[in-house]
Amino acid sequence: MVSKSPESEHPKPAFGWAARDQSGLLSPFKFSRRETAENDVAFKVLYCGICHSDLHMAKSEWGVTQYPLIPGHEIVGIVTEVGSKVEKFKVGDRVGVGCMVGSCRSCDSCHSNLENYCPKMILTYGAKNYDGTITYGGYSDIMVADEHFIVRIPDNLSLDVGAPLLCAGITVYSPLRYFGLDKPGMHVGVVGLGGLGHVAVKFAKAMGVKVTVISTSPNKKQEAVENLGADSFLVSRDQDQMQAAMGTLDGIIDTVSAVHPMPPLLALMKSHGKLVLVGAPEKPLELHAFALIAGRKIVGGSCIGGMKETQEMIDFAAKHNITADVEVIPMDYVNTAMERMLKGDVRYRFVIDVAKTLHP
Amino acid sequence: MAKSPEEEHPHKAFGWAAKDTSGILSPFHFSRRDNGVEDVTIKILYCGVCHSDLHAAKNEWGFSRYPMVPGHEIVGLVTKTGSNVMKFKVDDRVGVGVMVNSCKSCEYCHQDLENYCPQMIFTYNAQNHDGTKTYGGYSNTIVVDQHFVVRIPDSMPSDGCAPLLCAGITVYSPMKYYGMTEPGKHLGIVGLGGLGHVAVKIGKAFGLKVTVISSSSRKEREALDRLGADSFLVSNDPAKMKAAFGTMDYIIDTVSAVHALAPFLSLLKTNGKLVTLGLPEKPLELPIFPLVLGRKLVGGSDVGGMKETQEMLDFCAKHNIAADVEVIQMDQINTAMERLAKSDVRYRFVIDVANSLAQSQL
Numbered sequence: 230m231v232s233k234s235p236e237s238e239h240p241k242p243a244f245g246w247a248a249r250d251q252s253g254l255l256s257p258f259k260f261s262r263r264e265t266a267e268n269d270v271a272f273k274v275l276y277c278g279i280c281h282s283d284l285h286m287a288k289s290e291w292g293v294t295q296y297p298l299i300p301g302h303e304i305v306g307i308v309t310e311v312g313s314k315v316e317k318f319k320v321g322d323r324v325g326v327g328c329m330v331g332s333c334r335s336c337d338s339c340h341s342n343l344e345n346y347c348p349k350m351i352l353t354y355g356a357k358n359y360d361g362t363i364t365y366g367g368y369s370d371i372m373v374a375d376e377h378f379i380v381r382i383p384d385n386l387s388l389d390v391g392a393p394l395l396c397a398g399i400t401v402y403s404p405l406r407y408f409g410l411d412k413p414g415m416h417v418g419v420v421g422l423g424g425l426g427h428v429a430v431k432f433a434k435a436m437g438v439k440v441t442v443i444s445t446s447p448n449k450k451q452e453a454v455e456n457l458g459a460d461s462f463l464v465s466r467d468q469d470q471m472q473a474a475m476g477t478l479d480g481i482i483d484t485v486s487a488v489h490p491m492p493p494l495l496a497l498m499k500s501h502g503k504l505v506l507v508g509a510p511e512k513p514l515e516l517h518a519f520a521l522i523a524g525r526k527i528v529g530g531s532c533i534g535g536m537k538e539t540q541e542m543i544d545f546a547a548k549h550n551i552t553a554d555v556e557v558i559p560m561d562y563v564n565t566a567m568e569r570m571l572k573g574d575v576r577y578r579f580v581i582d583v584a585k586t587l588h589p
Numbered sequence: 590m591a592k593s594p595e596e597e598h599p600h601k602a603f604g605w606a607a608k609d610t611s612g613i614l615s616p617f618h619f620s621r622r623d624n625g626v627e628d629v630t631i632k633i634l635y636c637g638v639c640h641s642d643l644h645a646a647k648n649e650w651g652f653s654r655y656p657m658v659p660g661h662e663i664v665g666l667v668t669k670t671g672s673n674v675m676k677f678k679v680d681d682r683v684g685v686g687v688m689v690n691s692c693k694s695c696e697y698c699h700q701d702l703e704n705y706c707p708q709m710i711f712t713y714n715a716q717n718h719d720g721t722k723t724y725g726g727y728s729n730t731i732v733v734d735q736h737f738v739v740r741i742p743d744s745m746p747s748d749g750c751a752p753l754l755c756a757g758i759t760v761y762s763p764m765k766y767y768g769m770t771e772p773g774k775h776l777g778i779v780g781l782g783g784l785g786h787v788a789v790k791i792g793k794a795f796g797l798k799v800t801v802i803s804s805s806s807r808k809e810r811e812a813l814d815r816l817g818a819d820s821f822l823v824s825n826d827p828a829k830m831k832a833a834f835g836t837m838d839y840i841i842d843t844v845s846a847v848h849a850l851a852p853f854l855s856l857l858k859t860n861g862k863l864v865t866l867g868l869p870e871k872p873l874e875l876p877i878f879p880l881v882l883g884r885k886l887v888g889g890s891d892v893g894g895m896k897e898t899q900e901m902l903d904f905c906a907k908h909n910i911a912a913d914v915e916v917i918q919m920d921q922i923n924t925a926m927e928r929l930a931k932s933d934v935r936y937r938f939v940i941d942v943a944n945s946l947a948q949s950q951l
Contacts, residue, residue, distance in 0.1 A: 346859040500705045509881045513874040521889025530880025
């Protein structure tokens with residue numbers, strides 16, 4: 230049987246930008262969305278954040294990409310239709326979708342509000358739906374998703390600056406909570422000042438935590454301290470600075486996905502410190518067992534967060550006026566934006582103004 | 590000019606020491622300090638042979654200073670107590686583990702975590718406050734601050750209890766800290782040696798399901814029949830390992846040789862914890878994707894504080910847990926070290942100091 234084309238596989242016409250091959254270059258793409266089922270929420274996409282994962286996937290850097298690929302998992306918009314069994318949302322509500330659109334809903338992880346760790350979790354884009362079709366992400370005009378995977382965006386949180394929280398926000402919020410690095414008076418390091426890093430600084434500060442940004446670029450210091458509210462800044466290549474800061478941190482959120490050495494980061498931590506990686510280097514890192522053993526330290530990882538925690542994170546952000554620092558761009562700027570993001574040339578997330586600039 | 594080991598303290602002592610990086614031990618005369626107001630003097634009955642003794646004797650970690658008297662799994666009888674000592678009296682059966690002092694004033698010392706005190710002093714191969722070297726339990730006598738002495742419960746055998754002072758606390762402490770005590774949960778133990786076999790016994794006492802993970806299938810019957818493990822997994826068998834992926838809540842990795850962590854991370858469930866206790870000379874490779882995708886963690890642990898060490902001994906006494914030992918004479922120590930390097934021991938050598946050390950002087 231010949232599978233249907235993206236345009237005809239579902240009943241609702243849709244339009245977006247997709248990557249067609251490993252160049253990762255995006256271009257206009259006609260496709261379709263499913264009918265709004267009884268548990269679904271359909272919404273008009275207003276904004277979508279550009280996550281570095283979008284670039285990794287567009288270029289098939291993890292080797293799993295099936296083209297055409299519509300990226301985008303920091304999606305916000307206004308509800309246009311709800312299924313007959315939907316009770317939590319109504320037309321006109323401000324909502325968002327993050328990295329997941331489905332999970333098995335019956336395993337231990339799903340029962341513990343940890344859909345993100347469900348072995349059958351379905352990613353918002355580039356993954357296989359239950360009906361065999363491929364999921365398409367938020368660089369598009371409309372979204373349809375099961376209400377379980379929709380979050381409400383509080384009225385006081387603007388959609389353009391709220392969008393990146395749906396991936397970057399939850400990705401750093403979840404480990405701050407899980408690893409207990411959220412207690413007032415603690416001292417936490419944030420490695421890397423990009424999309425994840427800048428939001429990590431804001432969340433940690435709102436939790437009453439003292440924050441030190443650790444970066445390879447000395448020119449980010451002023452930003453970090455004056456704009457983002459970091460308490461201090463360490464240039465990781467400066468041996469003297471790193472030495473002076475040894476044994477001062479209760480924990481570290483490490484957002485860097487390039488391969489980088491762990492020993493200096495472990496040394497920055499006090500005994501019982503926790504180094505949490507949220508960026509995932511492709512190659513293994515070297516672990517010096519002594520460094521963990523001598524101070525009973527931990528190296529852990531974390532991957533986004535469950536739906537309950539994602540809503541909690543959004544509500545926390547709204548309450549504490551935490552928003553991402555964004556550069557809003559038109560849809561047709563996306564390829565340039567990707568190039569700039571690769572060079573770290575963005576403060577700190579691009580957000581596509583989908584509603585106003587995405588035209589067939 | 591520095592005094593010789595024999596002269597630096599007032600009381601003569603005798604033991605066996607490593608003199609160079611060959612790690613070969615031989616008779617050695619030295620001396621112990623006067624028994625201070627806080628001190629307890631102990632006539633050593635038994636001393637366990639820990640793999641760390643071998644690492645240190647051969648300077649595998651690069652900070653050994655010779656001559657070195659190893660030994661930090663010491664059981665003996667009190668022969669003298671200082672005037673401030675209330676907890677112990679002469680003839681009490683006591684133990685000394687990995688530490689003989691700490692600063693007693695930092696946040697770690699105040700939390701009963703002397704093992705994490707930056708000024709903690711090891712039982713051997715470390716420097717005392719007076720600048721002299723610490724010498725360990727392969728010797729006839731030791732003088733220790735009472736805070737670093739534990740009572741051996743009456744029901745415990747001296748020889749089987751000695752290894753608990755390092756191996757026992759080394760596995761007990763992380764099991765408590767990392768929450769590996771929920772009955773019904775599944776603990777994997779990598780390596781069935783001194784640490785591993787005690788971990789099986791303590792794990793079962795906590796009500797855990799225990800799987801021993803080993804590179805050699807020859808240990809399977811032992812693990813299941815004698816030690817009480819629930820199952821056994823040969824780490825070199827890819828099919829069996831794969832079948833066990835995602836089944837364990839925790840793993841204790843006792844292996845001190847360099848080895849791959851990736852297969853063990855795969856055995857963990859989501860939110861699983863792998864605690865590494867062995868001290869390999871070279872770094873291990875840690876893949877990050879499995880940590881991120883499964884919110885897994887790798888942690889370390891280093892013996893335990895004094896309060897917890899006593900708690901561990903009392904726990905073991907209550908559950909009839911002692912180490913499985915092969916008692917040796919002092920002059921067999923070098924052969925024992927060779928066998929230890931090949932894992933040829935079930936599961937700890939323990940030196941019968943009281944009955945063989947004196948004779949070895951001749």
